[in-house]
Amino acid sequence: MLDANIKGQLKAYMEKLQQPIELVAAYDDSKKSEELKQLLEEIEPMSEKISLRTEESTEVRRPSFAINRVGTDIGVRFAGIPMGHEFTSLVLALLQVGGHPSKASQEVIQQVQELEGEFEFETYFSLSCQNCPDVVQALNLMSVLNPNIKHTSIDGALFQDEVEQREVMAVPSVYLNGQPWGQGRMTLEEIAARLDTNSAEKEARKINQKDAFDVLVIGGGPAGSAAAIYAARKGIATGIAAERFGGQVADTMGIENLISVPYTEGPKLVAAMEQHVNEYEVDIMNMQRAEKLIPAEQTGGLHEVRLANGGSLKARTVILSTGARWRQMGVPGEEEYRNKGVAYCPHCDGPLFKGKRV
Numbered sequence: 001m002l003d004a005n006i007k008g009q010l011k012a013y014m015e016k017l018q019q020p021i022e023l024v025a026a027y028d029d030s031k032k033s034e035e036l037k038q039l040l041e042e043i044e045p046m047s048e049k050i051s052l053r054t055e056e057s058t059e060v061r062r063p064s065f066a067i068n069r070v071g072t073d074i075g076v077r078f079a080g081i082p083m084g085h086e087f088t089s090l091v092l093a094l095l096q097v098g099g100h101p102s103k104a105s106q107e108v109i110q111q112v113q114e115l116e117g118e119f120e121f122e123t124y125f126s127l128s129c130q131n132c133p134d135v136v137q138a139l140n141l142m143s144v145l146n147p148n149i150k151h152t153s154i155d156g157a158l159f160q161d162e163v164e165q166r167e168v169m170a171v172p173s174v175y176l177n178g179q180p181w182g183q184g185r186m187t188l189e190e191i192a193a194r195l196d197t198n199s200a201e202k203e204a205r206k207i208n209q210k211d212a213f214d215v216l217v218i219g220g221g222p223a224g225s226a227a228a229i230y231a232a233r234k235g236i237a238t239g240i241a242a243e244r245f246g247g248q249v250a251d252t253m254g255i256e257n258l259i260s261v262p263y264t265e266g267p268k269l270v271a272a273m274e275q276h277v278n279e280y281e282v283d284i285m286n287m288q289r290a291e292k293l294i295p296a297e298q299t300g301g302l303h304e305v306r307l308a309n310g311g312s313l314k315a316r317t318v319i320l321s322t323g324a325r326w327r328q329m330g331v332p333g334e335e336e337y338r339n340k341g342v343a344y345c346p347h348c349d350g351p352l353f354k355g356k357r358v
């Protein structure tokens, strides 16, 4: 399954395992099961901390496998074979279940650890979907951080009957406790905020305590980031409030027209943008949706920006750089059938429609 180069790299990663993990495999007599068996048998000898056994339960999907931290109820499950874009998810799952720390911020780690309740997540992905790994990896990490959270990632192309029965027509599609919960790309921070029922209130309280900014930028795409850097370089108090830092480029895979950079990828560019903004004293307030602007003439003092979570920010100058959103075609049924047959990403959703008339 794995070529010599990948095997070498994976083996090097497996040296970072801190705690013993077991791979618990559920096979059937399909060709995919044989492939999965081969993959797991290649991974097992890579570290003394990895063991492999077969699943006894008849309740699980086949082929699938769990990665469990031995002696604990921490673990994640993949139904299918996480190759293609999901290979990174497999590597991260092995590492994180094995006790290797994630790079997530301490703040969000604590938020996930403090979540109360039972959360059983299932995510349908496709191996050619570039947005799916973000969701798979976020939920896997959450299930490692909090044993009340369980996560199974399912290759929709391999479990066609299930996909049809649940009417999954777009990936990533997330179910929580058996009910549809979310679709499309989501970050760890977004998922955690949605599950944390007090999060909006806590955020609003934090926001309301902030001093007024000299320059407040609404929107965290390339334009907002550039505006904030220019302002902060002059030494004035600058903040960015963005619904989603990175903006549209976060959804772009190949970027080949940023002069002097022959090729980059959206997520990489967004990480570089964030790092650049962070080199200055810019207060980045991510996941903050602005709903209302009250100009200084009306407040009699500073401009005020009201946020969806109830918080409000004040500033001497406000720069709006809210960019663009996907345009709808305006055809009948477009809204009602969004992600239920109206698809936006041929790479992502295509495998679910294999052999069908589209």
Ligand SMILES: Cc1cc2nc3c(=O)[nH]c(=O)nc-3n(C[C@H](O)[C@H](O)[C@H](O)COP(=O)(O)OP(=O)(O)OC[C@H]3O[C@@H](n4cnc5c(N)ncnc54)[C@H](O)[C@@H]3O)c2cc1C
Binding pocket: 218, 219, 220, 221, 222, 223, 224, 241, 242, 243, 244, 245, 246, 247, 248, 249, 251, 252, 253, 254, 255, 256, 257, 288, 289, 290, 291, 321, 322, 323, 324, 325
């Ligand atoms: C699939 C795709 C591929 C592309 N490929 C390329 C390419 O290869 N090369 C290229 O040059 N361009 C490309 N573009 C275009 C490029 O991404 C945009 O031109 C660029 O992102 C515009 O930057 P912006 O900062 O003006 O706005 P955006 O990137 O749209 O950012 C807007 C920001 O405002 C925030 N926002 C919006 N409303 C609110 C609100 N109410 N409250 C708070 N925040 C809000 C958003 O969350 C976001 O942070 C592509 C776009 C897409 C969608």
